[in-house]
Amino acid sequence: MLELCVCIGSSCHIKGSYNVIRTFQQLIEEKSLHGKINFNSSFCMKQCQHPGVAVTVDGAAHHVMPESAREFFNTEVLAKV
Ligand code: FES
Numbered sequence: 001m002l003e004l005c006v007c008i009g010s011s012c013h014i015k016g017s018y019n020v021i022r023t024f025q026q027l028i029e030e031k032s033l034h035g036k037i038n039f040n041s042s043f044c045m046k047q048c049q050h051p052g053v054a055v056t057v058d059g060a061a062h063h064v065m066p067e068s069a070r071e072f073f074n075t076e077v078l079a080k081v
Helices: 010-015 017-030 066-080
Strands: 002-007 037-042 053-057 060-064
Touching: 002 017, 002 066, 010 017, 010 053, 017 037, 017 053, 017 066, 053 066, 060 066
Parallel strands: 002 037
Antiparallel strands: 002 053, 053 060
């Protein structure tokens, strides 16, 4: 099971974490990945200094702009499930 986690701390919230979460949820739905991805959210991941929303994929830190969330999912998440 792949662990996918999006930060919902205040800094990431301002950078658009809600939109990243919505995009990921839509893609998990579209591609029927509920049984393959454990999708969670987290409070501040101590990555606020980076541009973009903090996201971890199996514990590895990434920073995702809301407008590139779909592309990120396709390259970094889909490739691993
Ligand atoms: S609020 Fe997301 S890393 Fe700090």
